[in-house]
Amino acid sequence: MFMAANWVTVRRYCARSFLTAVVTFAAVSTRAEGELQSIELGRCALENGEEILDCQVSFRVYGKRNEEASNIVLMPSWHNGDSKALFDYGYLGPGGIVDTHHYQVIAIDSFGNGVSSSPSNSRQVPFPEFTIRDMVNAQHRLLLEELGLEHIHAVVGASMGGHQVYEWMMMHPEFASHFVPIEASPWPTFYDYVKERGWMTALDSPLDSPQEIARVTDVISAMDTLLFWTPDYVNRELDEGTFESRFDAMRRHRSKERLIDRASQTRALLSHDIRRNREDFAKRLSQLHHISALAVVFESDMTVIPGPNLELAEALGFEVINISGDCGHFGPNPECYQSDVASHVNEFLKQGNQRHLLRRSLQFDGVSREYFVYVPDGHGDTPLPVVMGLHGLGSTATGFATSYDLNAHAKKNGYIIVYPQGSHFQGVIGDDSTVEPYLISTWNDETSNFTPTEAGPHCTDDRLKYPCPPDCGSCNHCAWTSCNDDSGFLLQVLDEVTREFNTDASRYYIVGNSNGGGMAMRLGCDHPKRFAAIGVSIYQMPPGHTCGPASGLPMLHLYGEKDDGVGHDGTATSDGWIYTSAAKNTQDWAGAMNCGNEIETWRTAISEANGLICSAYTNCPNSGQEVASCMDPEAGHEWRGQRITQISASCVTAAQQESLPGQPLCPQPEASDQRWGMDLFWQFFQRYQRLP
Template sequence: MNSLNVEMFVVVSWLSYKRMPFIKRRRVSFGVKLFSALLAFGVSTFLTMQTSANTSELQVANLGTCSLESGGQINNCVVTYRVFGERNADASNIVLMPTWVNGSSQALADSNYLGPGGIVDTNKYQVIAIDALGNGSSSSPSNYDQDVFPAISIRDMVTSQYRLVTEHMGLERVHAVVGASMGAYQTYEWLIMYPDFADRFIPIEGTPWTTFYGYLRDQILLATLKLDLEDPKQFEAAKSIVGALKGLVYWTPDYLNREMGDGDFEAAYSALEGSPSLSDLRNALSHREAIATHDIRRDRPDFLNTVKALSGSKVLAVVYEEDMAVNPEPNWDFSSILGFEVIEFPGDCGHFGPNPECYQDQLIPIVDDFLALDFPIMERHALTVNGVEREYFLHTPETRESAPLPLLIALHGWGSTATGFSRIYGLNNHADKNGYAIAYLQGSNFYAPLAWADGLHFVSSWNDEASNLTPTAAGPHCTVDRLPYPCPPDCGSCNHCGWTSCGDDLTFVDDVIKELSQRANIDKERIYLLGNSNGATMAQRYACENSARVAGVVLLISQMPPGHTCGPSKALPMFHYYGGLDDNVGHDGEATSDGWIFSSAADNTRVWAEHVGCQNPPQLWQSDLSDKFGWECSVYRDCGSEKVEVVSCKDPDQHHELGEQRIPWIPANCVTESQAGSLPGQPLCPDNASVRPQSAMDVFWGFISQY
């Protein structure tokens, strides 16, 4: 190694080294695992490519002149591409996939980024894989026959791709743009430049703008690739530095050291160097110059206003915790502005996390879910209860089965809307996957000033026939100096501790169950209740009064006020979840900081257990997911003749929220289109869903659906 190599190697080593915990994976020989990764990304340009059975003919589009950001132009501008999969009748399944740095459209297929069962499944979607300008297939330094190939940017790549699909292919829009690495850079630019051209944008291990760490890496690469490559010595030096740098930033130190062990270092290093040609390195320089200037904010003084006009629901970013080639942090920063989900994978594969030899099998269902995500309009239904019109919204999963569906009655918390509740926990998505219907009921509501906020605010609540009652011998419901809540108009007047509706909500819930049992394809023996906060006390009250109508109950983050705990008249299973740090509804029976008092979680569960005939003291309850979340759970077993269970779980680090389920960027008081007409003063819910597994609901549904 010459002196230039040594100096650069030391600098890069210092910049790159980062000790992190890692997930140990099955040991695979360096020669198999690392080389398969090398063949996948930009390193593949310098190696002999392996091809897969998933191939498609390379097609060529001549766009004439491509005007560039710099003011220059590419004459006889060519963009090449491949098409995989079949287009459906209405052309609604088209996905664009731009290539990564120095990668090719065929390499995307070879690494299963597209294909049958791939990250983008070509059994479902038609994928147009587009070779980015500068990659050696589309117009590039290596194939440009007119003077010097001009400098290009990520935006220039996207502009040429837009011209390809609109001018050459005649498309007016596509379903999605999905890209990995530099392909993700292009995906972010697609979002800013042509936001209405696609329904979904999925940048994988990319960034909306470069960081200082990335800048330093790029400066090393640019300085290296700008050597006099016609000189054989400098060419060899450049090849060595580029190869070493790829090894240092594409994988983590732990990964390389573990996989390499005491193997043949020289052979491994030689593999990283590969056998690039002079043209390969010149193409690499073109892409590295484009990456070095990448920033979706650059030269856009109205950037924030532009972003405000976009919909975060269109975007899902995927990052890898220990990616040293592309710093994932800007994805979170941009997400905080636009409001979209960022999925982060742990593990020490680094920048090769999406590859088959690493975590591709975990990524595939996430991308597949997001591409398939849809928001069917929930059916609005209205009932008249004691002369008052009440509304609920029904979501029924698309299913080919004719068997009656289980039904979940969902009751929102104080200040929420029915359709907002459907969105904040992603419940429809879970229902679709598990084959049950959900009816979201709307509590009584009005607008009023709040003691802790200016102006008029939406207030909604349920009459659990306890919170507004005079305190019993068990103690008061609130302190003298409690934080006051507005008195609902349907109460006329409220006592000092009154704060919930006085409407006939027991009849409302009962009428909804009766109507759906008669008119919908509902399994009358499998009707369940799910209540959140004030909705939980309402669910508990209904189950206590009408236990024959339901098969199980889930109570989230609430208990009855002192002296009003209750249980059903039959052996009914119940699951209670609460936060150990909840200061809205305390779990210990003591007054909260704002002066409100509730029964303890232990007493609320114990009274229920006594009513259903539990004879034994509570025992430890565990499941794989509850252990994963760190919940502390207990169970009363073998209760009543039906041998049901009563479970209570504390999430020690959670406040007044279901953390494993809540989608934080969606307000609970928003409305979907189905409810916008009846509550016109409420904001529309953003279409941001979460493709994270509905983990907490898996626990709850797994428990109650067995009954």
């Protein structure tokens, strides 16, 4: 049992239901901000087979939870620290490393800190040895079983708190959207072992007299001073008084209780290694490529060596911020580089993978146009493939990226993805004059505005009215797309990307959705030698405008059987719009490539697993090239296998907020292993390189 008084204890009941847990969290959240609270977990099983009896975890809550409970951040305490210190030193709070203006932070006291279960406050003698994983297990129980939380926004921690973040990543990767270890390490170096062995040599002393306690305190204080800061920092900043008075100011943990608690946490540091007892560690890492993580390290840190962070980041593709300066391990403190750390961390928590979405602009035909580029981390000097992603009608470039979670796919599979923005204006589809204008964005695929043809009209007389883009001046009855030279713009974007980034020019691909699919086909038909393959989702050309590449360019076409926006059978939709049938659209593409007329059943593991009905022209002059078409019986006018329906495709990320200020800000997409739409295209793309 705990011996300290005036703690708020929320007792655990064996038959607690999920509803009770939710009510408990509501009660916890309404207590005074920063009030110390503790929850009794009963027995906490440990890795070594022992148990902590009367196991309690203490915590404080700062900031307000939003209505969706989507802004909750967990912060474990550091080595020898407590939950209050996280607030006192600006690691959380208004404007802190985790800004409580935006997030509700649950600051947790780790085992062995003298607040949660520790040798100094437990009647259990001897107190059992615990590990970093044991700390995480108890925290997970607290959040899930006691507070009713099944998912949180992030886990953020510094020093030993960051070690816990790395174990959270390994043990519960889907429990949080983001992970931020600061001045931490996923595994030890030999230097770390020597440092912790030195600490333990002192801490394992008997501590049976005031003199022995004072001696151990001196040894630990001397080691801490040598490890926490650089020599320049110590000599410059700790410059008041005699040498003895300065050293006395460094003496911490002067009591036996503090020293035995510190020893318990130091033993946990000695065993910390996310690779430990995990068979086939490389396979485990391969399952984490979707992880959203940011590590912050300090170049001069002599307490936790930055190197292992860089190794893991290269394997998983996340970013490591390396901050220079001579503050050493105290780099995140307010007197050092806390403002820099806070800027990086809060930007990451806000945008996650979207933070790497680079905005670029160029002048084309006298008009400023923009595009966005996502470059995955961790690939060094390796030239990367490029996918150009073209959004549909009414979407934004960054909304397309977010609502289909394409950056996560690019990160996992190691390619650059480029999102150009189509021409846009404010308008209304239909005749309702009471509706406020909204964003209309389109691509000029050089077909939709040039109807009817001998093959028939693009729309019926009573079709749903689309507004005429201002850049067109005037439009015919069935016209609705931009009149800008979008082919020229997109080719210039491709040239700019080739110049700026390290790309593999033999592996340039396009994936286009809806109107973006029409634009993808236009580029493929007119400039086939620029690309290795294209993917088209839920679009066919208007009647009389089907086309194909003069040279070989494989295409995969995906359409929905229930699509009433772009009908797949050549008949008018309920809104009066007419498109070429999916069968003829694919046939004409294959015909332009001089493929044979034979069509075969086409199967992949993804198509089979998701009930797609696919066929392909496989007898093409360039061996191995195919023109494939897949019908999704469950899909309407949507890329079903990739779309996140809860996120509007017309939202913008922070990278596009300035250019489209009226659009809502995109939320961060949740990680999911259930999306297969881009996998279908990417597996097709990977088979092809551009012909010489």
